[in-house]
Amino acid sequence: MRLSYLLTSIFPFAVSASLQEQIIIPPMSQTTKESISSPFTSSQPTLADLLTIEPLASIYYSYARETELSSSFFSESVWYTMLVPTNKAVMALARKPHQGPEPVEPKIEISEQELDERSKRNVERWVSAHIIPSRISLSDAPASYETLQDGKLVAVTPVPNSKPDSPEWMRVTLEDGVRIIGMKKAQNGVIYLIDGTVVPN
Template sequence: MPEKPGTFQPLTNSQPTLADLLTIETSASIFYSYARELELSVRFNSDDMSTLLVPTNKAVMALARKPHQDPDPVEPKIEISEQESDQLSKRNVERWVSAHIIPKSPISFSSEAKAYETLLEGKSVTFKAMSDESGEPEWTQVDLEDGTRIIGMRKAKNGVMYIIDSTVKF
């Protein structure tokens, strides 16, 4: 049937993007609120395949220093302008979010420990097999560095999102 002029035809995809998944994943809303403020978040809608390691809100809230804060406290004697503070905060968030993105998908969780480079220069994440329970998905049987566990997985047309119970350390 021919389309009438002025009628709206929504774009539809058979599978959501990583951005779509992050939008509806309420347990990861803090990560996404940090990430979408950055230029690198365009990756979540692009055709570039990515693996996201997304910490739960609970994991982010448990951090002693939040992602926008410097890893090491700035000496109280040093005064910086509001603009410098904003730039520093944005840089800290970009480093933190980048450490949670592996610029390839899919990744393998083989029985041997395997490291994958993240978007944060010089930072890789190592996955180590914990057990081999047949019938269970591979991702449920690995530890991320420091005992971090993957507690959920969502597939997108441009990658995979793994929900983790802690944050990637860098």
């Protein structure tokens, strides 16, 4: 009995308070609704996005991130055709990218700073030798394409007796018989995973 009396005496005040605290929100326009329900998103990832999530290319990307070039992998204002060696291909190198080619002169003592600078130059040369700063057509093989490394061209050669119904990238090899084993498209370029490496000048 007391409970029902309490509820009947308190309820009108609760309703009155809740009505006073209500905030009236004006109706949204159609444009506002669309911008909330479908925010701008790019249909494709960038080269940087693809390299970040590609487990076969983690060593190449770790080298690439040491260079200033890597900042352009996010940019929509560039188009790169990237020839990205697999981790296995990089590990198979007798001399790693930061070491550069075998010196022809006898070994001389150099400072740690000079060694660091030389390593950075070697990495820059190696990474840029794997990047063609334009779109390419593999159906145009045989052809050669300029890379970002000065004076370095990459030759693309058709594979004899390749299956005509196979993807274009399976019907060509790069210099020294390096095969393309996969392709991924980005909004600012294409990545071709390769089973070897491009030798810089």
